Amino acid sequence: MNPDLVRKAIEKVGNPNVLTNLVSRRVRQLNSGNRPLLIVPPTMGAADIALTELVEGKMNWTSPATPEEAEPAPKKKRKH
Numbered sequence: 001m002n003p004d005l006v007r008k009a010i011e012k013v014g015n016p017n018v019l020t021n022l023v024s025r026r027v028r029q030l031n032s033g034n035r036p037l038l039i040v041p042p043t044m045g046a047a048d049i050a051l052t053e054l055v056e057g058k059m060n061w062t063s064p065a066t067p068e069e070a071e072p073a074p075k076k077k078r079k080h
Contacts, residue, residue: 006019009055027050040052
């Protein structure tokens, strides 16, 4: 992976954990046959393609506004 792309992507996303999830999901998509969202040289790896798509704004994501939205509250179990 290109360290400059990683730095730029972290600046854009903000959270390295979220970046890892975004890149890994996109790499899986690319490896399963999805086409890149931009023109890339044939020697560029899937992770670099995913990072470039993030940096250039070709890929969007939404992050929850509050921690409560990030994880749903556990369901209460009913006692019988």
